[in-house]
Amino acid sequence: MEPPYRQIVSDVRRRIEAGELRPGDRIPSARAITREWGVAIATATKAHAALREEGLTVARPGVGTVVAGPSAxxxxxxxxxxxxxxxxxxxxxxxxxxxxxxxxxxxxxxxxxxxxxxxxxxxxxxxxxxxxxxGSVTLPPRPPKGWRVALELVARREWALFKKHPWLGPSMSLTRPQLAPNAMRLSEFVLAAFDGTGLTFAERMYVQVLLFSFVRGLASALEPEVEAQRESGLTVDQWMETQQQALTRIIRSDGFPHFSALAEEEFDLDLDRLFEFGLARLLDGIGSLPASGDVKPAR
Structure with missing residues (x-):
């Protein structure tokens, strides 16, 4: 439910769009709002500020707060x-x-x-x-033969999409999914990929949610990295260089022999490689589902 000040803003906007309030007309004062809506003066003042912020109203000296306009x-x-x-x-x-x-x-x-x-x-x-x-993701009308090929196709195109739009992954909810028809289209593709396997529709949906969770989870690192680079001016490689001395000092201290061995291999975390590594392991796991679903690795 909208907070009281947003309800006031919505009602004033409705009046403007209905022509009840025209450009140049005064809108109810803060005190008038307290009487009409039964709210505190602070709420009325917040509603006035929101109306100005949204460009619905302007302050006219000697007149008061009036409807903005006319539209260009x-x-x-x-x-x-x-x-x-x-x-x-x-x-x-x-x-x-x-x-x-x-x-x-x-x-x-x-x-x-x-x-x-x-x-x-x-x-x-x-x-x-x-x-x-x-909706910019293109898929064939029907899944290709073999569920593994179909899931790889969906996952790679989702990953490319999240990389193109770093804000997208974090904005999508897993437990309260937005009713976006194009997102449902991707899910439908995954469900259809298991036709003929004996997997129940509930099991198919769990696979779809698991696959999406993997890609989205990895994609959650994209937007913070873009923001960090925007604020610091440093790429992730440049930032790692600034941490190298401190990291080396910690690794060389007692108790980190495996990290020392890892450093000698010059390990470099690459999200694309992590995606491919994780996707292969995930699909291997799906391929080992019990025979009740009769899902076998499609290699």
Whole structure:
């Protein structure tokens, strides 16, 4: 449920979009809001601030807070697809934390209020972004022969997608999955990959969730690394160089013989190699499922 101040903002936005409040009309004052909605003055003040932040209202000296407008012509040229594409580009460039309706409106060169005619909230915008991003993944109409080949195909394309959009993996919920049709399309592909194996649909779904969890879990390292590089100006290799002396000192101390041996092999953590290593081990495990599912390794 929305907090009280957001309910007030939603109601004022509805009045504006319905034409009950027109550009230049005064909106209820903070004291009027406390009377009409039965909230504290602090809540009313927060609602006023949110209305200004979203570009719905402006302060006019000697008049008060009024509805912003009129909308520029380019506002009327907006489409949901254009908004979503711009939001994805912003999140790719600056991270999901920097995505706000106001910032997005600035990138599009439109009034913030105009965005809400196409997408009612940031949460619904994020859902549209997830669905659009996953929609770029291409799959054949039917899974290829052999469940292992099909799962490798899905996993590698998911991994490439998460690398392209580092914000995507962390934004997707495992326990409360967003109802994104294109994400369901990927799941349907995995479920169909086991046709003829004898695996139950519940077992197939557990395999799908396990596969997605593996790829998404690895992808969770992508956005923090992009953010760290943006803030520090150092790549991961450059950062590791700054830690080399301290790491060597710790390894050479007593009690780390295996780390010493590892250092001599010049081990280098590479996420792509880790993905391939982990995917192979995961599929090997799925191939060893009990005979009740009759799933055998498809090599």
């Amino acid at each position: 012509a380019r506002d009327r040229e907006l489409t949901l697809a254009r908004i979503v594409a711009a939001a994805i580009a912003l999140a790719d460039r600056d991270g999901l934390a920097d995505l706000s309706m106001r910032r997005l409106a600035g990138d599009l060169g439109v009034a913030t209020m105009s965005l809400y005619r196409h997408v009612p909230s940031r949460d619904e915008l994020l859902l549209a972004m997830i669905d659009a991003a996953i």
